[in-house]
Amino acid sequence: MELIKHRIILASKSPRRQHLLKELGLHFEVRTKDTDESFPLHLKGAEIPEYLCKKKAEAFRPELKPEELIITADTVVWIGNEVLNKPEDHADAVRMLRMLSGNMHQVFTGVCLMSTEKTRVFTAETKVYFKDLSDAEIEHYILHSKPFDKAGAYGAQDWIGLVGVKRIEGTYFNVMGLPMFELYAELTAF
């Protein structure tokens, strides 16, 4: 389905995002920049990844060429009016997984599509329900998988996602970091 006219650039270091975009069958290039991931503290839920994906895209604007389309994304875990970022250390990962245990949380991924002519930002939401995780399961997971680069201290495709997630509402790919259904629709309409 070569419906997309632009040269696509994925601005993400995430191997999961690169893998998912490849599965779409698109040709694209990966280009990354280190961006400051701070955001105004009054932002809530979906507003955070919307703000951050746009900020990431803006950093590329000065060098964008007319035929190029840049894709940036940001994923956050949101629970009880709090955002869970990447855990700082082992204790922080334990704290986060204890919060998620036995509860529902929301995963929001914000995506920004930007060309020299147009900018489009959208967000997808998935609700994720974890079972009650035992301390032994939490310790086992952190020791083996070291989820320190993951928002909320877990990966849905990891052991803890396999055995601990009892239900989702929304799409799985959104939880992995790129909402493919929405992205495909937006790309073909861009």
Added chain:
Amino acid sequence: MELIKHRIILASKSPRRQHLLKELGLHFEVRTKDTDESFPLHLKGAEIPEYLCKKKAEAFRPELKPEELIITADTVVWIGNEVLNKPEDHADAVRMLRMLSGNMHQVFTGVCLMSTEKTRVFTAETKVYFKDLSDAEIEHYILHSKPFDKAGAYGAQDWIGLVGVKRIEGTYFNVMGLPMFELYAELTAF
């Protein structure tokens, strides 16, 4: 988490099931047999994979050793009181994808755990919502992915699953063919 006392045998040719079970971190052996996959026509929904996974396991019973635990599974796509099996040919795959297009269907995976002492059968359900698929999308998918070995003529991890599934309710791994959350709980309690 080596909580399982038995020698585990996965009786499935599906590379997706083998991959998922590996991700649990378990040691297991793959052993397969060709089984007749017919079932009584009065069975509905979850009853079909429950019947078939048990039938698959029964075929192994004569040779089961006391320390062994066999895992069999069967996945069906159920829509509007009809089961969709593997498509017979291109036209049949088109027919199935047109049925799924714009509709919700249920995916049921039945799993049977069997040792010489005990048998346990359980089923997991996931609701899958497809967007309206265009004829061009359906043709593109069938030509490129040849989904003739897949119930309902699609794989959730394929291109059509990425761009066409707008929502699921339940677990993604169940749609892939093995309900990991339920399987882990049942294995540790077996």
